[in-house]
Amino acid sequence: MKPKSDNFFQKVYEVAEQIPYGRVTSYGAIAKYLGAARSARMVGWAMNGSHNMDNIPAHRVVNKAGILTGKHHFDGTNLMQQLLESEGIEVVDLQIQNLEKYFWDPFKELT
DNA sequence: CCTGTGACATAAG
DNA sequence: CCTTATGCCACAG
Numbered sequence: 001m002k003p004k005s006d007n008f009f010q011k012v013y014e015v016a017e018q019i020p021y022g023r024v025t026s027y028g029a030i031a032k033y034l035g036a037a038r039s040a041r042m043v044g045w046a047m048n049g050s051h052n053m054d055n056i057p058a059h060r061v062v063n064k065a066g067i068l069t070g071k072h073h074f075d076g077t078n079l080m081q082q083l084l085e086s087e088g089i090e091v092v093d094l095q096i097q098n099l100e101k102y103f104w105d106p107f108k109e110l111t
Numbered sequence: 112c113c114t115g116t117g118a119c120a121t122a123a124g
Numbered sequence: 125c126c127t128t129a130t131g132c133c134a135c136a137g
Contacts, residue, residue, distance in 0.1 A: 007134095008133095008134060008135080009134095009135090026119085027118070027119055027120090028119065028120070031119080031133085036132095036133060036134070037132095037133095038119090038120085038131080038132045038133055039119090039132075039133040039134060040118095040119040040120065040132090040133090041116090041117050041118085041119050041120090041132080041133070041134090042117080042119090042133060042134050042135080043118080043119080044117065044118035044119065045116080045117050045118075045134085045135090046118095046134095047118055048117080048118070058118075061118075062118090063118080063119060063120080064119075064120070065120095068118090069118055069119080070118030071118085072118075073118055074118095
């Protein structure tokens with residue numbers, strides 16, 4: 001395990017780095033943007049390796065429902081939520097409120 | 112080529 | 125709301 005390819009993962013990191021402050025996006029959205037809409041899991045997996053990077057705000061990446069599904073991969077129990085709240089994002093019970101308002105769509109913002 | 116894996120997504124019970 | 129199950133994909137070994 002612990003893959004560390006280049007192409008796909010690299011792209012994931014690139015997009016993740018570009019997520020603006022106070023914004024979030026979903027694994028599916030990133031995957032789709034990368035051309036592998038059904039590889040959302042790969043995105044998450046890629047984030048797994050984001051530990052080695054500095055500019056990868058993995059906490060800004062949540063599932064489609066805006067739930068902090070990957071919070072268990074962070075050190076603390078509420079670190080992820082704290083980070084998001086620090087950015088002005090309303091998070092309740094691990095779920096982002098007004099997701100549409102904070103959602104950062106790669107297609108809309110990057111293309 | 113085949114197997115295992117995974118921070119998803121969706122459906123079903 | 126919960127857990128399972130299935131699909132799906134890219135990649136490491």
